Amino acid sequence: MTKERSGNGDKVRRAFERISSIRQNIPEDHVDERFVQEYSDALHHLHDAGYNVKEFEIPQQWLELRVVRKSDIGIAHAKYRSVDRALFLTKVDAVLGYFTRSREKIGFTVSNL
Numbered sequence: 001m002t003k004e005r006s007g008n009g010d011k012v013r014r015a016f017e018r019i020s021s022i023r024q025n026i027p028e029d030h031v032d033e034r035f036v037q038e039y040s041d042a043l044h045h046l047h048d049a050g051y052n053v054k055e056f057e058i059p060q061q062w063l064e065l066r067v068v069r070k071s072d073i074g075i076a077h078a079k080y081r082s083v084d085r086a087l088f089l090t091k092v093d094a095v096l097g098y099f100t101r102s103r104e105k106i107g108f109t110v111s112n113l
Contacts, residue, residue, distance in 0.1 A: 015045035
């Protein structure tokens with residue numbers, strides 16, 4: 001095994017661990033932009049390892065400023081953008097599923113989920 005290939009394997013394993021950790025620790029209602037960025041960084045590792053992960057990315061239009069309060073005076077929004085938890089999970093579960101069910105063994109196993 002070459003150093004480059006070994007390095008790619010390490011990137012894939014690191015990406016899997018990051019995505020798995022995100023999956024296990026996301027909030028109940030909405031997912032802050034910080035989680036989305038962490039997920040995007042993990043996808044970048046997979047991309048660097050040679051995988052086409054474009055369809056697993058979170059579309060920017062999914063990120064919105066959440067309404068935190070409504071009153072007679074107006075509407076208050078959260079300081080940071082977030083994405084609906086269910087939408088976020090569609091992408092996270094899709095990438096984990098793709099790699100756990102892949103015929104090519106790349107280090108993702110069902111027991112890791």
